[in-house]
Every structure is written in structure tokens, then in C-alpha cells.
Amino acid sequence: MSSVRIELDNRGGTFTCLDYVTGRVIMNINTEETISSITVKMEGISRTRLLPPRTEEGRDSKRAEIEIHRLLYLVETVFPSAEIRENTSASHTGYTLKAGQYEYPFRIRIPINSNCTEVQATGAGGGLLQKISFEKGNIDFAKKPTRHVVGTLPPSLSGIPGDLAWIRYFLKVTVNRPQFYRINMRAHDPFVFLPIEPPRASPSAKETYAKRQHQMIYTPSPTSPSPPKKRGGILGAFRPTVSAPATPLDPPETHHVHFSIEVRLPAPPILVPNTPLPLRIILTKLQPYRQPVFIRSLQIVLHAYTEITAHELRKTDHSVIPVLSLGELRTPLGAEYSPVGVELEADPHLWMGASLPDTVPPAFRTCNIWRTYQLEVIMGLSHGFLGPIEMIPLTMPIEVYSGIAPPQKLLDSTRPPLMPPPRKALSAGKSATSLTVPTAGVYPVSYSEKNTPMSSPVVPDFPKRSHSFSGEAQMMMPPAQVAAVSRPHSSAGGERAGGGGDELPPPTYEDALAEDIGPVDGPRRRYEQQGEYYGALPDDVR
Template sequence: MSFSSNSVRIELDAGQNDTFTSLDIIKGRVCFSIPSEETISSIQVKLEGISRTVLVVPKNNEVKKRQKDKNATKNSIEMHRVLYQVSTVFPPKDIRNVNTSQKYTLKSGNYEYPFQFRIPVNSSCSNSSGSSYQPSGGMFESFSFTNGSLGYVRDAKNHINTSLPPSFSGLGELASVRYFLKVTVRRSSMLKINFRNYQPFIFLPIDPPVDNSGKVAFVRREKSIAYKGSRNNNSNRIDANRNNNGDSGGLFKSFFKSKPSATSNSIPLRSNVQFLFEVRYPLGIGLVPLEVLPLGLFVSFKKQPQSNDIIYLRELNFTLFATTIAASHQYSERSVVSLNFFNRTQLNIPLNMKAAAPTPVDPTTHLPTWELPINPSVYHDAILPNTVAPSFKTCNIAQVYTLQITGKFSMENGPLEEVSLSTDVQIWSGIRPSEGLLRAALPARPNMNTADMATAGFSKPGAIGSEKPPPKPVRPSNGKNANGMSNEGSALPTYDEAITNSLGPIEGPRRTYQQSDNYYTNLDSFEDGRD
């Protein structure tokens, strides 16, 4: 048994990044202060990453009957150790090899022990040892207190092979991935409690290789927009003061003037304009928080416009929908959070239809189109905040995203028309892989198959988006674990660890990646009895 103590702490060396990634070396020291003589057996430092889900589920019928509560619930907890390394900083290895008593007496004073770890690329959860929670028999080791409730932590059975997931928080106890260093001072007496303390840190994975194929994905939607306009057709205009022979007609005929034609300039007409609102982005490139989005917006027409009419972009809105699928044993839960990160009103951006330029043949209709690009300066400030986690998939958590872009258009005197585009997107860390790491990359597997996309309610790139809300998730049966998670890996590639062991840290800047306050607290709830 252990408890957090101020007697021991971890201090990281200065000059290191605030955000760590794979292949980084974490260096620091253990600071141990004791006011009096103390006998200990060892001091260990552990580098850990825990993927944890807590789902509130109904209790079984027998429990409900005993408790006489039809609505009785319990916490279903699943924990996976995606990162696990151990270093014994005291006693030194040469002393451990000759001392069989495993008891060492330290005098009162301050002690420091250096340590360092190298963060791997791949998750260790697919390994048979040290991967998931495995109770070791202690009375309290199989239980976890969560939200004031006691839950039993069972051994997780389902594991996937993938790269390390990012730090993840913000959904309370439902789903989280935390990384931390833990120091434990083991005291030799069974009657004394061990000293322990934590040092959490933030982790971002390395991005997958960039697809340099030049392929472009697009999503478009057709819209009909009404307006009041006039037709400019001089051949049909009738002069009220002249007859067909060019005579004025005299006084008598002036009483029988011909009425202006329905096509005259002087009478406004109601009409509709058909146009397409479209977003394009490079295929195989993710969106990075704090960076300009790599996409373009267009208004296009299936037929060449013949008028000088102007369509106005009045409003533009970007919303990111983050979908978290949390699994705990046979249960799963889906959480959707929306983030409106760009909203501009009263834009009044004119788009002259006559200026639409012809484009190559459309790959879907095999017909030419005419398009007007929307100036990128209009949405240059559409930047994702640093709280957005990269897309990832681990044994019990999957994080996927859809981007919705909504434009509101009108003619000069017409009503406002809204059109929305939705497409699934990848969010990246912004940490590019080195050339050496690219050579170590193993073949990547698709992040989601078609069935997964349908379950998540996302449209595939290149398809017309749907305005319907995403369907309620159903429990997959084919090719899935019992908890509903796919046995396939994520889109992030795995790497040959034998090659990565010879590579140095990734050079270049690291973006800030903000976590919620609970990321840094209550790390005791991630304990599994191993100390």
C-alpha cells in the first residue's frame, strides 16, 4: 500500500519541451527527503500511460432485486496500460546483485537520484505483459473509486496494435488517456506505508506520413437561391410611342399605347439561380490546431452563367464535431461534442456570376463546370484551438471528427439561403516524422471501414454531405471485439521498434496542447496495485 507524500517528488530537467512525443528522452531526478533514519528496499520510477473508460451501466437483475431498486447502476471500468517502463534508481544494480537482504538504511537528509526514459512509438498494450489491468490479489487492488462510487476493475481482454494515443481529457470520467511519471519508495517493513508521488506530462504522437499523391477530396451541395431581377433583352422591348412602321401614331393612337412587354427592363421578375457550394482539401493530410486549414471554398455552376447577377456570401460558420466512442468490456457509449471555432456574419462578399471560370470535366458528372473561388482571406482565421486532440484509436477509446462548414447566401434583394457541408476529417499533432522514422513505418491500416463510418454517421470524402443528424450507433458484430471496438489498427501507422531504437528525437517546434484541470489530479484512481 502507498500514499502520495511530499517526502519524495520528481523534478524534470530544465530545457525540455512542455509537450513530449515519441522518441523523446525524458530526463529528471527523484528528490527524497527524510527527517530521520529510514530503512527502505528500493526506489523505483515508472513511466506510464493509461487509457481508462468508466461507463455507468445497469446492475444485473439479482442485484436490483436485493437492493429493491429497478434503476440501480454501477461503474464499468476498463483500463489499458499503453505505456509502461520501470527504472530502479536505488539501490544501484551492482549492489542489488550482491545484497540479498533487500534492506538499506538511509540517514536523515536529502537525496537525489537521476533517471531517464525514452518514449517509444508504439503502444505496449498489445504485449502480453504489463498491458492491461491485472489484479494481483490485494484487497483494494481490484477496485476504483470514481465519482464517489466504488467500481470493480476487471482485466481487459481486447487489445489492438497501434501507435501511442495522445493525452486526452475533458470528458470527465467517461474516457481519458493520461501520461505520468510515478516514483515509489518501498519501505522494508510491511507495517509501514510506501512513499509515492506523481509527475504528469502531456504527450502528442508523431503524425502519419503525408500523402503526396496530389489527390483532392471534395464535398459539395447544390442549392437553389431566389432573387428579384430583370431581364436585359432589347429585342423584345416595345416602344410605346412608335408603331411597327416607326410612326408615332398620332393623337388617336396615343390612347391605345401598347403595354410594356413582360420582358421589359422596367418590370422586376422572380427567378431562381442554381449553384453548388463546395469545399476541397488535399487527400491524406490532417488538420492541425493553431495552423491555417488546408482547404478551399468555391461556388460553382453546372451551366455557364449568362448574366451579371451577383451572389452574396452573407455568413460563414465552421463547426467541428468530436465523437468519442468509449468501450468498457461488453458496454460502449458515444459522446458528441461540438466546437464552433469560426463564425462570421455580415460578410457581404460579392460573387459575380459572369466571372465564373470554366474548370476541367467534373469527375462525378463528366461535365464541365464554372466556378468562383471564395477568397481564402475570408476564412483565414478559421483555426482550431489547442484543446483539440488528434484523431486516435486505442483498445477502449476512439476519437473521430467531422467538419461542418455552413454558408449563408443571397442575391441582392433575395432571401437568405443556408447550405451546409459535412465531411469526416483527421486531426493531427503537427509533429512531422523524420526521414528515418518514415523508413521504419509499417503498412498503415485504414482508420475506419465503411461499416465504421456508417456507425459513426460520417460521410465519405467526395460525396454530397447530408443534413440529417448522424444515426444512433449500433453494436457492430463482424470483425469487432465484444466491446464494439474494431480489431483493426488506427490510421496512424505502427513502426518497427527495432529500427526506431536507433533513431534520435524528432527535431522542430512542438505546439501547445492544453488539457483540462482533471488531467493533473486524482492520479491515484489510475492505480492498479502494482505500485
């Protein structure tokens, strides 16, 4: 039986923008075959599937809404070669190959930006049958999407409950046979993708933070038991002792412990998986008290919010990713007589080595999936060693980056000169292009020039999120209302055919493929995906 497969040179690795994906197409044919061409396609698919909400009468529709965007679509013909195609007439239908094994090398470069267009978003080949899929006993139809986002290619994404949203990158080989009654041979091979980071600002002493005031009010126990009363006599040692009834003491003093507690991160708050958290925990006395406040427990969790849209439907998946969990702590914040108004910093050794797991994708926004993050620090504090423990949570929005810095030549090509020359008028029919990289996502937080911040961060208006993912999808707001929601700009850039982004246009694919800008040279984390990422593709994206 004839077969075809793909052999990658760097199987199991993590790819990024401007990388060359190289390998071989290996075809085995048992008998003489007539083949018109062999093509290798590099594709990136963003797919969402949502069920309509339930009503009192049941569901509005039994059919799920499916939205598919082809973010990446590059084709390389490995057979016949370009020289043979140039010397072959258009009426030539195929080439006859003898039985045996054939190998064809390929080399495709990953661009920086997505290229989601109307034509590419309708499914492979655009045929009706290729937009129909069979899932869970139902026949689903993928309608043509109308909104597209231009920007950096998003990372590979898997693990959303119910497989309601995913982003997959893969290579697909097709052996085209000219006979209509013979099925083309196909094979696909997935690969994992992480985008390069947006350019970072120079390091500074600025910090962003979450802060709150807290007051502990408690009264120690007003009584204490008297020492046990011993029985006299020869047999007294063998008789049980009897404790005297508790005697009232002087009315105890009520403790009022008033302080502020805050967590700080460098500004802007950017975290990278497998990199130690640059976290600081600071307490400030607001009123005098004697015994110090102790940290009795410490938890750090990452909240991941994935907004999923499928045409008129929208749903948000909220997942909690544990980062650190410590208990039975006795770490003081300051000394017994620390002055009021002085910042008392916690020992950073408590969370030394803690980092986000390497399975966390960077924050991104694409046509139908949007991922954002918040970091929450939960502290169990007590006044002194015997006071009651009170839990205090602090949350701040953060950006998660991939940890893959863009090549220096790419940054240099986007950096404007100190004295820009005067612009020249463009001749008719020509346009100016420049190699640029998308800007980083920015949250509206307040910074301080000194180490001591002057104001707390302003949390952006995130869409309403459910605390679980068991509910049904909600109807999406009209475009006018969606545009009114304040959202942080991500590296995905502006939105086309549905939203008005005012950022500079992204670089063209030809610019990104400039030969003088080499691939990224630096460490990369192992961004492992869950099992379904490597499985078969649905019918509507094959």
C-alpha cells in the first residue's frame, strides 16, 4: 500500500518566528504511480466551538457554532521541481514514477505575523464538505467568519476543557493524483510554536503593585486555668488530680493591629515561565503595636482567562494555575518595635525558585481567542505567634511573555534614527514598507520613578467572567458595545473588518523573510502541549 509521511529535522523542538522548519517528505509506492505534484503546506489554525445558551424551552439550536481562522498558510511544491515545471506545458497532467521510496527535502520559514484573510478562513480548499465536521454524534457546519485580527502569530494552545478552543500548527503533505477517482495521499505532522516577544523597555526602578489596608481586632482569652490541685496523704499519688476552676483575670486588652500590605513587581509587570518571580512583599505599620505580624502561610496562583468567541457566541474559561503553596510558616515582618510608616520587606527566600510552569502560553489575542492573566498572592497573617490567622489576597493583572527575544537585527531595523531625514513624496502606485515588530500589550497601571510607588494599579475592565466553565455560552454583545469595553492592547495588533485598530500596520511577509535577519538564536523553553494537540484534525480543517 502506498504511503507518505513527514520527517522533521528538529522533531520535538519548539519553533518561533523566523525559524526555518526543515525536513523530508518520504513517499513509498508499491506500484507504478502517476502523480501531478507533491506539496507541503505549513498551516496554523485557530478553531472554536460553542453551544448556544439554554432557554426555558431548551436550546435555541442543537447545532454548535464553529469559527475557524487560518492564521498561517504557506505552500511549497517539492515535486516536480521548479525547473521541471517551467519546462512543462500546462496541458501536462502528471508524472509517472516507478515503485520505490522517494524523498523530497523542504524548507519553510515561519513569518512573524498572521495572515488571516477571507479566502483562507473558509476552510482548506473552500469546499462545502470541508467545512462540515462530525463531533459527538452531531453534524456541525463552520460558517464563514467576518472578523479578523492582524498581528503576531499566537502560540500553540491546547487543554481548554471540552476542546472548545485550540490553536494548532502543523505541516501537511499532499500527493496529488490526476485521476479524479483516486484519493490523494495525505499526512500531517504537528509542531509546537511560540512567538517572539515584543520589544521590551530598558530596565528601570519603576514598580507596579497591588496594595490594601488591613486591621486585626481581637481579644485574647479572658481566663486562664489555675494549676492542678494535688491530693495529700499516702495514697495521694495514686489519686487523679483535680484542676481548680478557672479564675477570672483582669479584663484583657483588645488588640488593634492596623497596617498596609502590598505585593510589587517591576513595571511593566512581565513574567516569563521558568524564570524566578521578581516579587516583593512589603508591610507598613499604620499604628504602633508591639509584637510583629507573622506570615503563617503563602500561596501564589496564576489566573488564566481565555475568552472564546464563535460568531455571535462568547464564553470565558477561567483556570487556576498553582505556582507556590507554603504552610506552617513563622516569618516575621519587621521586629517587635519597628517604627510606624517604615516599609518592612518579607524575606524573599520564601518564594526563591518559584516560577510559572513552562506549559503557560504567553498572553495573546487573535481573531476568536483572547488570553489574559492575573497574579494572585494569598497570605495568611497573624499578630504575634498566637494571634488568629487571617487570609489576605492581593491580585494584579500581568503580562506573560514567551521568553524568546527577537533578533537584534530585527530590533535595529525597527529603531528610528536619532535625526530622521525629511520624508520624500512617494510616486504613484508605490507604497513604503518597513520591518517592524508589534508593540507590547500595556495595562493601564500607575508607575513610580522611585522604588516606592505612589499609587496602586488600575485594574482594566475585563469582560464579565464566570467562576466555572460548566455553564453555557452567552450571547456576544453587539460590536459597538464590545468596542466600548476597555481592553489592554496586546501584541496581536488591531482588528480588521469588525474593529478599528489605530496602530501601525504590521510588517509584510516579504519584509519578515529578509535574508539578512537570521533566525532567533537563544534558549527556548519546552512548551509541551496536551495529547489532543497531536491527534487527528477535525474534518473541517483537513
